[in-house]
Amino acid sequence: MILRIAVFIVIVAALAVAGMFIADQPGRVAIEWGDYLIELSPAALVGAVAALAAIVVVVILATRWFWHGPRTVRRARALRRERLGYQVLTQGLVAAAAGDAPSARRLARRADALLHEPPLTLLLAAQAAQLEGKDEIARGYFSAMLERRETEFLGLRGLIVQASKAGDIGRARELAERAFRLKPDTPWLLTALLELRTRVADRAGAREVLERARRRGAVTPEAAARRAAGLNYEEALALRDAGDTRHALRLAERALATDPGLAPAAILAGQAALALGKRGRAARLIEAGFSAQPHPELGRLYLSLEPGANELQRFARLERLAALNPRHPESRRLIAEGAVAARLWGRARAELDVLVKDHASVSVHRLFARLGEAVRRDGAAARRQLEAAAIAPADPGWACAACQSGLDAWSIACPSCGALDMIEWRAPTKKRGRLIESQPAAGSPPHASAATSPSAEPKQEPPAAEPVRPDA
Numbered sequence: 001m002i003l004r005i006a007v008f009i010v011i012v013a014a015l016a017v018a019g020m021f022i023a024d025q026p027g028r029v030a031i032e033w034g035d036y037l038i039e040l041s042p043a044a045l046v047g048a049v050a051a052l053a054a055i056v057v058v059v060i061l062a063t064r065w066f067w068h069g070p071r072t073v074r075r076a077r078a079l080r081r082e083r084l085g086y087q088v089l090t091q092g093l094v095a096a097a098a099g100d101a102p103s104a105r106r107l108a109r110r111a112d113a114l115l116h117e118p119p120l121t122l123l124l125a126a127q128a129a130q131l132e133g134k135d136e137i138a139r140g141y142f143s144a145m146l147e148r149r150e151t152e153f154l155g156l157r158g159l160i161v162q163a164s165k166a167g168d169i170g171r172a173r174e175l176a177e178r179a180f181r182l183k184p185d186t187p188w189l190l191t192a193l194l195e196l197r198t199r200v201a202d203r204a205g206a207r208e209v210l211e212r213a214r215r216r217g218a219v220t221p222e223a224a225a226r227r228a229a230g231l232n233y234e235e236a237l238a239l240r241d242a243g244d245t246r247h248a249l250r251l252a253e254r255a256l257a258t259d260p261g262l263a264p265a266a267i268l269a270g271q272a273a274l275a276l277g278k279r280g281r282a283a284r285l286i287e288a289g290f291s292a293q294p295h296p297e298l299g300r301l302y303l304s305l306e307p308g309a310n311e312l313q314r315f316a317r318l319e320r321l322a323a324l325n326p327r328h329p330e331s332r333r334l335i336a337e338g339a340v341a342a343r344l345w346g347r348a349r350a351e352l353d354v355l356v357k358d359h360a361s362v363s364v365h366r367l368f369a370r371l372g373e374a375v376r377r378d379g380a381a382a383r384r385q386l387e388a389a390a391i392a393p394a395d396p397g398w399a400c401a402a403c404q405s406g407l408d409a410w411s412i413a414c415p416s417c418g419a420l421d422m423i424e425w426r427a428p429t430k431k432r433g434r435l436i437e438s439q440p441a442a443g444s445p446p447h448a449s450a451a452t453s454p455s456a457e458p459k460q461e462p463p464a465a466e467p468v469r470p471d472a
Helices: 002-023 042-097 101-115 119-131 135-145 152-165 169-182 187-199 203-216 221-241 245-258 263-275 279-292 296-303 311-322 329-341 345-358 362-376 379-390
Strands: 029-033 036-040 397-400 423-426
Touching: 029 042, 036 042, 042 101, 101 119, 119 135, 119 152, 135 152, 152 169, 152 187, 169 187, 187 203, 187 221, 203 221, 221 245, 221 263, 245 263, 245 279, 263 279, 263 296, 279 296, 279 311, 296 311, 296 329, 311 329, 329 345, 329 362, 345 362, 362 379
Parallel strands: none
Antiparallel strands: 029 036, 397 423
């Protein structure tokens, strides 16, 4: 700035000196133009030239303004509208994020009027409609986004979420496949498409997406391994049901190699090996599965390896199996059941004392009732235990950690909510429309990370009463 001022002063000073020099020069300047003769002093000539130059500059600037001025004014006005529109749009997005649906809708209309429906105003209008529960209107905005190349992917995401929420898995998958063709490495899309392909039993497609998701970091290596094991298990189950037991056994063993704690795969592998007459292989598979994750079905399957054994022999087998994971509640429950069946009252009492203290459930109180009736022939004590069983926590079962639904069997995708890798062996919190309070069974496999909070608070059951322990 100082340099510019200095240059300006120098130029003005130079012009002043030049003007004074010319004005001091003697002589006259004569201009003859046709019949006209104009005589001027040098100073007057310089002044006339300067005035003419100024007039020419003014004329040129005026002409240029009349030519470009209206366009410049319109552009400036459009820029002001755009600046105001984006300010309103920002306020609308903040209102939508805060859940203020009326303000978001009002600001969306104003931004639309100022900005003439750019992509972000469509998004804001769709979000405002969603906040107000107007899914049809939101669907219209998302569908309009599909017509624009720059907003097609964003519109597809909104429609995928709506279709999934409505339970239209076929439509959600169709939209997800279209989005996958546009941006195949988007993390949220990879996880959504993996869930959708898994839910429609497209196991080959699910494996493809799972591998891509693992490479792109959309799922952790541990989660990818568990889900790959789940896909192998479900394919093995389908093959077993189709009569291909040998192939089913190989796939179940592959699932266990990836995730040793997948109890359903251990159960299926043991059943398949037993069906093929491979008792030693079945025993090894059951023992390995029980060591990693005890499950009552593994105990029953282990007993079926020796169908002619008496009760004491069966108890000895259960002891050998439970010794692989002796502190787990399922191990203690198996020992207690076997001890009661074998009339080993002291051993049954020892295991039930531990269970009723830390893992009381319906079956524990019922075993206490059987034990009391067998030892003391005390029907009143047995009734008290059965009354305690009526209000005790449910026995562990398969349940989804995301939606809290109790399930009859394990699957990689929850049949109720579609969540992947969220089913675990625990006391169910929702079964047949009834809510009860429970916690995951001790030692349950970490097949699920943080569970999604249910929409309604579970209804808590009253705590189990202290059992009336029978005298030995």
